[in-house]
Amino acid sequence: MSDGPYILAIDLGTSGPKVAVTTAQGEIVDGVSHPTTLNLPDGGGAEQDPHDWWRAIVAATQQLHARGAVDPKRIEVIGVTAQWAGTVAIDKEGNPLHDALIWMDSRGAKYTDEITGGLLKVEGYAAQKLYKWIRRTGGAPSLIGKEPLSHILFLKHERPDVFREAHKFLEPKDWLNLRLTGRAVSTYDTIALHWVTDNRDISRVRYDDDLLAYASLSRDRLPPLVGATDIIGTLTQDAARELGLRPEVKVVGGTPDVQSAAIGSGAVRDFEAHVYIGTSSWLTCHVPFKKTNLGTNMASLPSPIPNRYFVANEQQTAGKCLEWLRDAILCRDDALNPGGPPADALRRFDALAEESPPGSDGVIFTPWLYGERCPVADNHVRSTFFNQSLRTNRTHLVRAVMEGVAYNSRWLLDAVEKFCGRRLEPIRMIGGGARSELWCQIYADVLNRRIDQVEDPVQCNARGAALIAALGMGWTDVDAIPGLVQVRRTFTPRAEHRATYDALYREFRELYRVAKPIHARLAAR
Secondary structure, three states, X not given: OOOOOEEEEEEEEOOEEEEEEEEOOOOEEEEEEOOOOOEOOOOOOOEEOHHHHHHHHHHXXXXXXXXXXXXXXXXXXXXXXXXXXXXXXXXOOOOXXXXXXXXXXXXXXXXXXXXHOOOOEEOOEEHHHHHHHHHHHOOOOOOOOOOHHHHHHHHHHHOHHHHHHOOEEEOHHHHHHHHHHOOOOEEOOHHHHHOOEEOOOOOOOEEOHHHHHHHOOOHHHOOOEEOOOOEEEEOOHHHHHHHOOOOOOEEEOOEEHHHHHHHHOOOOOEOOEEEEEOOOEEEEOEEOOOOEEHHHOEEEEEOOOOOOEEEEOOEOOOHHHHHHHHHHHHOOOOOOOOOOOOOOHHHHHHHHHHHOOOOHHHXXXXXXEOEEOOOOOEOOOOOEEEOOOOOOOHHHHHHHHHHHXXXXXXXXXXXXXXXXXXXXXXXXXXXXXXXXHHHHHHHHHHHOOOEEEEOOHHHHHHHHHHHHHHHHHXXXXXXXXXXXXXXXXEEOOOHHHHHHHHHHHHHHHHHHHHHHHHHHHHHHO
């Protein structure tokens, strides 16, 4: 154990929070996860109860204390990271008026034209608005509705009482910080997906009156802005009591999950890439420029590291695809399989997939279980297993899911490398999917890139949140971060499988082209 101070890192994912205690250098000492509930209302809804988040965080923190790895009195600062692009409508006392609409919720898409539309349209946007959005923010509100402005429009049209009573609209991370400190603020990097800030001067990000007018939002309904590394306050008496911590514990502004993962992967220099495989997925890096590509729904946005940009993108379902295969298909708790999946089902999946040859005997899985965002924005596209035969068994299906997620990442890698203007290698791999050595090797083979499996990959978001807190406290600096994150193992592409994966990747891309209009017609029904 370190003799120095400790950090409590809170990582709120879609499946629940991970709470970890770390050293001042971001080394994970101990961590606990606690589940939360995801509700999927009809019409593309995705909601969670913020109170459920807080209960889970309290339970995980208390369990962490009970394990005794660190005396709670030695914790001096809290860093929070959370799922991005969600919306919590609160009253003047900070109480949620409605369940949070999270990053998967697309019900506001049908109202998005209210803020993006106009007479002369380009790619679905009024030309003048699009020019101003891109020039000032780097992007524009997504037409597929999975961002805060669309969430707010959904509340305005379908939950008018909530919209009318809402004092502020907060991101999930910012609501947690409010619960901790009593102070409602957001950070420059977090607020970016509202598309109402001028990001041209990365050292002076601020709300823009014209963009607020486009969004039909008054500035006072959004929180004041601070830096991710700024100390925003100390714990309230109630939060300190519930978490078993001293009221003097500080809280930093924090950052969303995409950004904390970048920090926690150790890949913080410009053009150092990482791929995250959790519920969702992304492949990103820091860049020294502001740029936008509407065709791939990608832009460089403010980083939590002061005065830096990173490439923002996201793919909707990745590790969630394996969970779906486990819970809904192969191990469902029903008459055929009473009791449901074994606790080690995902580990057994690795063994099953090892029995299938690379390429899964030609079976292709498309991982679009809830639409897609990057490199194509498409709410209607859905998953499929393609090219099964009488020879196909569950070993092929499991491996095909792992390979299908990797094909999707290769599609995104193509777009990110064009955006950056260079080849990205090596690529660090993090998230729950990175625990699988087989999946790391599949990624190396499919992407044809060296993959560095980061040590303790599940804790990368928590590690990133802790390192942001350490930066805020002055305990470390950005240049030191790469040396603080260890690589467990390196995977290199195997030449003997190159032709197989290149051919199947081409067919994967063709499947999207062919299936896109079919999915749109089915969705219309």
